[in-house]
Amino acid sequence: MTSARLLEVDELSVVFSTARGEVYGVDGVSFTLDHGETLGVVGESGSGKSVTATSLIGVRPPLTRVRTSGSARLEGRELLDMSEAELRGIRGAEIGYVFQDPMTALDPSIPVGNQIVETLLVHTGLDKAGAQRRAVELLDMVGIPNAAASTRNLPDQFSGGMRQRILVALAISCRPKLLIADEATTALDPTVQTQILALLRSLCRELSMAMIMITHDFGVVAATCDRVQVMYAGRIVERGSVADVLTGPRHPYTAGLLRLAPRLEINHHHRLRPIPGRAPTAIRNEPGCRFSPRCEFADDRCHREEPPWSDGLTHASACWRNPAELASRDGGQAELASRDGGQAELASRDRGQAESTMLDRDREPR
Numbered sequence: 001m002t003s004a005r006l007l008e009v010d011e012l013s014v015v016f017s018t019a020r021g022e023v024y025g026v027d028g029v030s031f032t033l034d035h036g037e038t039l040g041v042v043g044e045s046g047s048g049k050s051v052t053a054t055s056l057i058g059v060r061p062p063l064t065r066v067r068t069s070g071s072a073r074l075e076g077r078e079l080l081d082m083s084e085a086e087l088r089g090i091r092g093a094e095i096g097y098v099f100q101d102p103m104t105a106l107d108p109s110i111p112v113g114n115q116i117v118e119t120l121l122v123h124t125g126l127d128k129a130g131a132q133r134r135a136v137e138l139l140d141m142v143g144i145p146n147a148a149a150s151t152r153n154l155p156d157q158f159s160g161g162m163r164q165r166i167l168v169a170l171a172i173s174c175r176p177k178l179l180i181a182d183e184a185t186t187a188l189d190p191t192v193q194t195q196i197l198a199l200l201r202s203l204c205r206e207l208s209m210a211m212i213m214i215t216h217d218f219g220v221v222a223a224t225c226d227r228v229q230v231m232y233a234g235r236i237v238e239r240g241s242v243a244d245v246l247t248g249p250r251h252p253y254t255a256g257l258l259r260l261a262p263r264l265e266i267n268h269h270h271r272l273r274p275i276p277g278r279a280p281t282a283i284r285n286e287p288g289c290r291f292s293p294r295c296e297f298a299d300d301r302c303h304r305e306e307p308p309w310s311d312g313l314t315h316a317s318a319c320w321r322n323p324a325e326l327a328s329r330d331g332g333q334a335e336l337a338s339r340d341g342g343q344a345e346l347a348s349r350d351r352g353q354a355e356s357t358m359l360d361r362d363r364e365p366r
């Protein structure tokens, strides 16, 4: 029986034992994802985006003692209790993963077609001839020119953008229900980045595939996602629809990130500029809100007590302060709100632009 929800993550915590003590890579994260839905996960470096995602597919850093707790269910099946063999069956087949650097995921010594064929033979009932035909179809689908001949090429015979397309082909080869794109376009130049984002969005639609898009970049989220959650120091601090969060951020951290993002256009690189102060490593030794040492609105209670999560709302944040109060105290916020009106428009324009780019099927030269 298929569960209504594709993914249900409940109080997920991932703790690393380090020389400095226990470090919470992720600390009590909960979220859900429906079939076909696209979710952006945004936050500064070290906020726990990748640890959240890799714990779903059971990938653990080597030589590190890790303790995972909570729950992560894929269509009702607990991923955290699965054996390595069961997880191997999930990875690729039900959850596809696209990394930032295709060369870490592609074997440089094996022709790309063979790498896709291997995956298909492991996870599907296709025979070799069927898998070879499917590999050509997949390369064609992601916009590799001369797909049949290209199957014989090694990864380094392709440009960076083409390699990223090949990685997308590999990730979707078994028609996963969920695609996780982890900074998948960060290393690409802006034009190629726009094309890959368009490709991902259109594949999600064509294949009814859900996607978790991990990024530093609100422009990427605006171009590809329905919903977004913002992470800080191992926790989710705000979540909502992309339009709601971009037009009216409720958490001072999100507002700060948006204020510092130059422009929400996906054809410009704009990794998050840092908010003043240092992002903490999530070692549980301080009471109160983790953002309070960097927050211009923090009062005594923020430093003392963990803020509650405003549950039941589609647009919610974990903050003691009232968003209206923050907006009235922060002149910059008012400016942000009016600028964000334009940004919401941009979000839908970016999507249109990204999709028409996809329809054009333009291909970057080698």
Ligand SMILES: Nc1ncnc2c1ncn2[C@@H]1O[C@H](COP(=O)(O)OP(=O)(O)OP(=O)(O)O)[C@@H](O)[C@H]1O
Binding pocket: 016, 018, 023, 024, 025, 026, 043, 044, 045, 046, 047, 048, 049, 050, 051, 052, 061, 064, 281, 282
């Ligand atoms: N192997 C490890 N050993 C110890 N701590 C780790 C390890 N991997 C991750 N962490 C901790 O988990 C936190 C979250 O890491 P994660 O890679 O998820 O961040 P991120 O938000 O994905 O950052 P980036 O955007 O730079 O990839 C880090 O700040 C670090 O403290």
